Structures are given as C-alpha cells and as structure tokens.
Amino acid sequence: MKIMFLSYSPRGKSRDRYDNETQRQLESYASPGTEIVQAEPEDLGGGAIDKRLSEEIAINGLHHLLRVPALIKKVIEAERAGFDAVIQSNTYDPGVEQARLAVRIPVVGILRATCHVAACLAHRVGVTILVESMIPYTRTLLRDYGLTPLVTGIKALNMYETGDLAKVREPIKKKVIELAKELKAEGAELVIPLGGRVFPGAISCEEIEAEAGVPILNTKAIGIHFTEMLVRNHMSHSPIAYPCRIQFSPEDVTRKIF
Numbered sequence: 001m002k003i004m005f006l007s008y009s010p011r012g013k014s015r016d017r018y019d020n021e022t023q024r025q026l027e028s029y030a031s032p033g034t035e036i037v038q039a040e041p042e043d044l045g046g047g048a049i050d051k052r053l054s055e056e057i058a059i060n061g062l063h064h065l066l067r068v069p070a071l072i073k074k075v076i077e078a079e080r081a082g083f084d085a086v087i088q089s090n091t092y093d094p095g096v097e098q099a100r101l102a103v104r105i106p107v108v109g110i111l112r113a114t115c116h117v118a119a120c121l122a123h124r125v126g127v128t129i130l131v132e133s134m135i136p137y138t139r140t141l142l143r144d145y146g147l148t149p150l151v152t153g154i155k156a157l158n159m160y161e162t163g164d165l166a167k168v169r170e171p172i173k174k175k176v177i178e179l180a181k182e183l184k185a186e187g188a189e190l191v192i193p194l195g196g197r198v199f200p201g202a203i204s205c206e207e208i209e210a211e212a213g214v215p216i217l218n219t220k221a222i223g224i225h226f227t228e229m230l231v232r233n234h235m236s237h238s239p240i241a242y243p244c245r246i247q248f249s250p251e252d253v254t255r256k257i258f
Contacts, residue, residue: 001084001231002035003224006074008067008090009050010043022201029221031228038089039078041070044254057160059130061137064094071095072102073253079103080250084231087223091194092134092141100242106230107237110223114192115147117222121215122190124152126183128176130195132156138194153186155179165202173203180212190215 005026019038026036046066053059071088072095078086085106088096093109100107118125129138135154142151157175161168176199180191191214193199199208205216230236 001033001228002037002082003030003227003231004074004078004083004086005036005038005089006071006078006086007038007040008064008071008088008092008094009040010047010070011040018197018201025200026220026224029218029224031225034224034228036224037083039074041067041074044070044073054160057131057158058133059160060133061092061140064090064092068095068098069253072099073250075099075107076102076248076250076253079105085227087227089196089220091196091219092137100237101244102248104236104239104244106227106235108223108227108230110196110219111141111194112145112147113226114217114219114222115142115145115150117226118190118192118217119147119150122188123150124187124189125150126153126155126180126186126188126191126214127151128179128183128191128193128195129154129156130160130198131158152188153183155183161198165198169202172198173207176203177208177211180208180214180216184212184214188214190217192217192219194219196220 023038030036049066050063053063075086083105085108087108087110088094091111093111096107096109129135135156138154142148157172157179159168159172159175176193183191193216196219199205200218200220205218209216
C-alpha cells in the first residue's frame with residue numbers, strides 16, 4: 001500500500017535533514033510492503049501569520065486554519081495519484097475533517113486516532129502540548145471529537161523551537177517528564193505528547209515513559225498502524241458522515257469564478 005504522510009505547511013528551507021530522519025522513523029513503524037511518502041501542501045498564503053505566531057510563541061490554531069484549502073487540494077491530488085490513504089502529520093489534525101468531504105480514500109488525523117487508542121487502554125488521559133496559547137484550541141478539538149470526558153488534564157511545556165532541536169533536546173525532555181509526572185499525580189493513567197516533530201521526532205516516547213512512570217503513546221506509530229488497518233480492511237470514513245458525491249479536481253480548490 002502507498003500512504004501519503006502530509007505536512008500541514010509548505011516546505012521550508014533546510015528541511016532535508018529533518019525529512020530524512022523522519023522518513024527513517026516512519027519506515028520503522030510501517031509494515032513490510034507499505035510505502036510512506038512525505039509530502040507538503042502548496043503555498044497558498046498564510047505563511048506570514050504562521051511565521052509571526054511561531055516567532056512570538058503565540059501559536060493558537062490560526063496557522064492551521066489558514067492552510068486548510070491547500071491541504072484539501074493536496075489530499076485530492078493524492079487520491080488522483082493512486083495513494084491508498086493520507087495521514088496528516090500534525091498532531092492537531094488540520095484539514096482532516098474538511099478533506100474527508102472531498103475524497104473517499106481514508107484521511108487520518110493522528111490526534112483523533114491516538115485518543116481512541118488511549119481510550120482502549122486507560123480511563124483517564126493526560127495531554128502535553130508545546131505552548132499554553134494552544135490549550136483553548138486543543139480543548140475545542142477534543143470537544144468536537146467527543147473526547148472531553150477522556151482527557152483529564154492538558155499541560156504546556158511553554159517551549160517552542162522551530163530550528164535545530166538538538167540544542168534544546170535535554171531541556172524539553174526534562175520538562176515533558178516533569179509534566180507527565182504531574183499529570184500522573186493528578187490521576188492520568190496514560191499521557192499523549194502532542195508535537196510530532198519533538199515527540200517522537202527528537203525524543204522517544206520510551207525515554208519519557210521510563211522516567212515518568214506512566215505510559216506514553218507514540219502518535220506517529222499509531223497513525224501509521226491505524227491507517228494500514230483501514231486500507232487492509234477496505235475501510236474509510238463513512239459516506240453518511242462525510243457525504244462526497246462530486247469529484248473535484250485539485251484546481252477546483254483555488255479556481256476563481258468571478
């Protein structure tokens with residue numbers, strides 16, 4: 001099977017090393033015979049807001065919403081190119097709900113998938129996020145997914161690095177272990193760390209779990225295995241929940257009529 005692993009943002013500069021490391025990691029999770037192809041959406045604007053929110057550590061979800069048309073376009077392209085499924089790489093599932101209205105191949109959000117795995121493994125789940133300004137957006141997503149009763153706590157690292165993670169790896173690791181311990185003390189039986197570039201991109205979930213003393217879920221691994229299950233069993237999102245009677249071309253997303 002062939003799965004697209006779709007970034008939420010257009011390709012920036014100096015991403016080759018990161019993409020190569022990510023590719024090796026993704027392939028380690030995939031089953032034999034599964035091809036994982038990293039991709040990114042076209043730049044349809046919104047980058048200036050994304051850049052400013054990141055620089056001022058003020059990200060609040062707006063940067064994700066601005067990318068939705070480009071993400072829908074890329075998912076339509078994936079279906080036309082013969083991909084069996086698309087996984088949104090970002091742990092906030094940007095564009096997933098909207099893209100499902102345009103295609104019939106599975107479009108998987110790793111936040112939703114991971115939370116449902118967590119619900120099978122525990123009764124009370126804690127979540128760590130990168131910055132405090134994303135807490136309202138995170139709560140809104142969980143509410144829309146019907147997962148509010150499951151998640152008993154959300155804690156922010158208040159650390160956000162868009163460059164080389166190697167220089168901040170240890171401080172981030174120390175902080176996320178501290179937060180995971182706090183969530184456990186408050187009743188969480190399992191923790192989901194959001195921010196896939198960091199967890200498990202730079203810091204493995206096994207490292208955190210060993211020191212925090214609470215199970216830590218790997219969003220990327222879960223996303224890939226869940227998607228493989230859908231493809232193997234010929235399952236996709238419900239056409240009743242996501243009616244899609246018209247086939248659109250990628251160009252339809254940006255074509256002007258006036």
